[in-house]
Every structure is written in C-alpha cells, then in structure tokens.
Amino acid sequence: MAESLDFDIVIIGAGPAGLGFARSLADTGLQIAILEKLPESVLADPPADGRDIALTHTSEATMRDLGMWDHIPADRIGTIRDAKVVNGQSPYALHFDASRSGADYLGHIVPNFLIRRAAYNVVKDFDNITLFTGVEVTDVHTDTAAGTVTLADGRTLSARLVIAADSRFSGTRRKMGISAAMQDFGRVVIVCEMEHELSHNDTATECFHYDQTLAILPMHGNLSSVVVTISADRADDIMAMTPEAFADDIANRFGNALGKMTLVSERHPYPLVSVYADKFITTRFALVGDAAVGMHPVTAHGFNLGLFGADVLSGEIRHALQNGTDIGDFGVLSRYQSRHRRKSRPIYLGTNVLVKLYTDTSPPARILRDAALRLGNILPPVKSGIMRQLTEIDRRAG
Numbered sequence: 191m192a193e194s195l196d197f198d199i200v201i202i203g204a205g206p207a208g209l210g211f212a213r214s215l216a217d218t219g220l221q222i223a224i225l226e227k228l229p230e231s232v233l234a235d236p237p238a239d240g241r242d243i244a245l246t247h248t249s250e251a252t253m254r255d256l257g258m259w260d261h262i263p264a265d266r267i268g269t270i271r272d273a274k275v276v277n278g279q280s281p282y283a284l285h286f287d288a289s290r291s292g293a294d295y296l297g298h299i300v301p302n303f304l305i306r307r308a309a310y311n312v313v314k315d316f317d318n319i320t321l322f323t324g325v326e327v328t329d330v331h332t333d334t335a336a337g338t339v340t341l342a343d344g345r346t347l348s349a350r351l352v353i354a355a356d357s358r359f360s361g362t363r364r365k366m367g368i369s370a371a372m373q374d375f376g377r378v379v380i381v382c383e384m385e386h387e388l389s390h391n392d393t394a395t396e397c398f399h400y401d402q403t404l405a406i407l408p409m410h411g412n413l414s415s416v417v418v419t420i421s422a423d424r425a426d427d428i429m430a431m432t433p434e435a436f437a438d439d440i441a442n443r444f445g446n447a448l449g450k451m452t453l454v455s456e457r458h459p460y461p462l463v464s465v466y467a468d469k470f471i472t473t474r475f476a477l478v479g480d481a482a483v484g485m486h487p488v489t490a491h492g493f494n495l496g497l498f499g500a501d502v503l504s505g506e507i508r509h510a511l512q513n514g515t516d517i518g519d520f521g522v523l524s525r526y527q528s529r530h531r532r533k534s535r536p537i538y539l540g541t542n543v544l545v546k547l548y549t550d551t552s553p554p555a556r557i558l559r560d561a562a563l564r565l566g567n568i569l570p571p572v573k574s575g576i577m578r579q580l581t582e583i584d585r586r587a588g
C-alpha cells in the first residue's frame with residue numbers, strides 16, 4: 191500500500207520564499223514538509239542564474255533573523271547608496287540619495303543563487319523540517335478537515351495547511367482553481383555581470399532609452415549587475431552578440447561612464463510576464479512568494495515582497511499557536527491575505543504603469559517621462575515615499 195505521511199504544514203516549492211517561510215517557523219516545533227522537483231544537490235549548490243537581487247532594509251533584517259545573511263559571503267554583497275533614473279538622452283535625472291533618508295545606504299544587492307543556497311543551508315538541519323527532493327506533485331486537495339498532496343510515486347502527505355511557493359507559473363495555484371491576472375510585456379530581460387575600469391560609486395542607474403532599458407546595479411568592487419530589457423523579437427540578436435561586441439554596446443549606451451566594460455558571466459534571458467493571483471488563500475491553503483505576486487523586475491520588488499508575505503504569514507501562524515487556534519483557520523489566513531494584498535497591490539499596479547510609460551516610444555510618453563522625473567525630484571512626498579519603501583523596516587509586528 192502507498193505510504194501516507196502526516197505533517198502540520200506542507201510547502202510545495204523550495205525556492206527562497208518557500209525555504210525562508212519554513213525557516214521562519216522552524217523553532218515552533220511544527221512538523222513541516224517541503225516538496226521540490228529539483229534534486230537536493232541543486233538546492234545545496236545552485237548554479238548562477240544571472241539575477242542579482244536588490245534587497246530593502248526590511249528584507250535584510252528578515253534575512254538576518256533567519257540566519258540567511260550569515261551564509262552570504264561578504265565579498266559578494268553590493269551596496270546601493272545612490273540611485274538615478276535617466277530618460278533617453280535627457281540630461282535630467284531623478285536622484286535618490288541614501289544620505290537624505292537618514293540611512294547609510296538604500297539597499298544591498300546579492301546574487302540570487304547565493305540567496306537560494308543560504309535559504310537551503312538554514313533549513314537543512316532542523317529535525318522538524320523534512321525535505322522531499324526530486325518529487326513530482328500530481329494532485330492537491332483541501333477541505334475543512336485537512337489538505338492532501340499526492341506525489342507521482344503514489345505517496346500522499348496530509349497537513350493542516352498547504353502552501354504553494356512553486357513560482358509565478360505555479361501549477362499548484364492552478365490545481366486549486368485560483369485564477370491570476372497575467373501581463374505578458376512581450377519583452378525579455380537579459381541579465382549578466384560585467385567588470386569595468388571606473389568605479390560605480392555605489393550608484394544604481396536606470397537608463398530608459400527608446401528601444402531598450404538598461405539598468406546598472408553596483409556589486410562589490412568594480413563589478414556591476416547589468417539588466418537589459420528589450421523587445422522579445424530582438425533578444426536573440428543580443429544573445430548572439432560576441433561578448434566583446436555586447437560589452438562595447440553596453441558601455442556606449444551607458445555613455446562610457448564606467449570606462450571599458452568586460453562581460454564576466456553568462457547572459458541569462460528571462461521573458462517578462464508579471465502575475466498577480468486573484469486571491470492568495472482558500473480553504474487550508476495559501477500562496478507564498480512569486481506564486482502570489484510575480485513582479486516585473488524593474489522595480490526590484492519580487493523577492494522583497496515574497497519575504498514580506500512569508501514573514502506576515504508566519505507571524506499569523508505564531509499568533510494562532512499562542513492562542514490555541516487551528517493554524518489552517520480561515521481567519522488566520524485571511525489576515526495574511528489582506529495585509530499582503532494591501533502592501534503588494536499598489537506596488538504591482540504601479541510597476542506595471544511605470545513599465546508601460548517607460549517603454550512607450552510615442553512623443554507624449556517621452557514628455558510625460560521627463561515630467562515624471564522632474565516631478566519626482568520636485569515633490570518631496572513622492573521621493574521620500576519611495577525612499578521610505580526602501581529603507582524603513584516594515585515587519586509583521588509593525
């Protein structure tokens with residue numbers, strides 16, 4: 191007979207959000223299962239994927255609490271002290287300067303594969319967390335009594351709460367009948383790391399050219415994370431450029447501000463599709479990480495929001511445990527949903543509007559872009575709101 195296993199929580203997906211969420215409940219004694227389709231060797235030593243993740247102060251504080259920060263080598267952490275947004279060839283730039291917010295820096299930036307590795311390292315040794323790797327989920331079902339997850343090898347896992355943290359294209363979300371708004375931007379983002387002659391001065395720069403967007407994010411030393419956003423039909427041409435031609439093109443587009451540039455990693459293309467689930471919960475079930483909100487990367491919020499949501503949900507579960515309430519209770523999940531949606535929805539919608547504005551090549555859009563940059567500089571509330579978003583710490587207790 192096929193094996194049947196009982197847990198308090200089953201998490202589908204061992205990405206940084208699923209693992210971070212598991213770690214945040216590790217000391218509660220809850221029995222937690224994590225199901226992941228990749229083999230354990232990949233979780234332990236994930237390959238570089240080109241993504242460098244800009245982290246807010248809130249995310250850094252959460253990662254420190256979870257012990258993840260200690261697993262990130264100090265010489266792979268970049269610091270963003272200053273950020274500029276430039277519109278085409280216009281000399282005008284919207285400027286964010288950490289010193290004006292009272293903080294020492296706007297955020298740190300860390301390669302995604304190191305975040306994934308750190309997230310694995312902080313859960314792997316807990317006796318109450320069981321990792322099932324290389325498994326395929328074939329069915330998920332929940333009712334008022336329990337949730338049940340079936341694996342391709344016939345095993346079933348039951349739990350009081352089932353969590354889907356299986357990416358923005360979450361198969362579990364679909365199996366549970368939760369619809370999601372998806373926006374395909376018809377564009378591709380190409381990410382890589384580049385070394386350069388001159389210092390980036392810890393400044394992140396986003397240049398909106400009319401045919402492509404270029405972001406340069408400061409990593410450690412004279413290394414930057416380069417993010418090129420381009421129409422999907424032109425992505426293959428950029429991927430096919432020789433490393434030297436690609437590097438010269440990027441240096442040119444950046445006005446040679448960093449001197450000679452050299453490509454020092456693979457180029458990784460990601461199709462740009464943003465996703466917002468129509469609801470984050472149903473009976474004994476919740477979405478976490480990109481499965482709930484899959485952001486366009488331009489405003490660097492995806493993982494930050496995923497970590498925030500995981501932190502809020504684990505806080506609600508802790509309250510439930512203290513009060514003797516069922517951790518899968520609908521009220522517990524509803525509080526998570528409303529707090530996460532209240533924070534994430536304006537950011538999600540605002541990012542999509544920004545992307546449209548900055549990829550529209552019509553003259554009115556260009557004028558509006560320039561006006562938006564000027565207004566952002568002139569109106570202190572707009573600017574300080576964005577700075578607060580980056581530097582203030584917003585935790586579950588807050």
Ligand SMILES: Cc1cc2nc3c(=O)[nH]c(=O)nc-3n(C[C@H](O)[C@H](O)[C@H](O)COP(=O)(O)OP(=O)(O)OC[C@H]3O[C@@H](n4cnc5c(N)ncnc54)[C@H](O)[C@@H]3O)c2cc1C
Binds near residue numbers: 327356361481485494
């Ligand atoms: C180019 C780029 C740049 C970015 N930059 C930033 C940034 O600067 N700041 C920021 O905050 N965010 C950024 N992000 C977003 C960030 O990378 C994501 O939000 C984050 O990785 C999502 O983590 P996750 O755990 O929710 O999902 P994922 O990382 O997608 O992990 C999902 C996991 O689930 C597993 N899985 C999938 N299906 C199944 C299944 N059926 N069964 C079992 N396991 C399954 C997968 O193998 C994977 O391990 C960026 C994203 C991109 C693409």
